[in-house]
Amino acid sequence: MERSTYDLWVGIFVAAGLAALLVLAFKAGNLGASDIGPGYTIKANFDDVGGLKVRAPVKASGVVVGRVTEIRFDPVRYQALVTMKINDAYRFPMDTTASILTSGLLGDQYIGLDAGGDSVMLKDGDTIRLTQSAVVLEKLIGQFLFNKAGEGGKTSAGLPSTAKAGGS
Secondary structure, eight states, X not given: OHHHHHHHHHHXXXXXXXXXXXXXHHHXXXXXXXXXXXXXXXXXXXSOOTTOOTTOEEEETTEEEXXXXXXXXXXXXXXXXXXXXXXXXXXXXXXXXXXXXXXXXXXXXXXEEEOOOOSSXXXXXXXXXXXXXXXXXXXXXXXXXXXXXXXXTBOTTSSBTTOOXXXX
């Protein structure tokens, strides 16, 4: 009797641990994201979406107002076309700006909307014209190193280090 009670408690503990891992996996994968309810669809073109994923949140002032529903490549504009579903409770002006931002320790990316001042509101199927692509760390490091390499052969006066002061 004592052995079976011990086995029962170990089984319950293991089952609870597996359930916790499953919940964590759904949270990390954004699979447990609830539907935002009835809404309208808007689109935005970005040069680089970085690590943005489908079901990523769309936020305005830190509040989730929608979700990314589709990301695809536009072969005509050579840009990424991101489709978002925004809750009907939230309306944004035509001159709204969409930016791809990063949050959290894991670097989860989301779309941030900054409302403009236009009196005409976005409606179903409209495209946001003002966008800011994701900041890609590898590109920033590459630019920094390229700029430093370009400065490497110059003295403080801006002359190549092999040039002599006398002009000879």
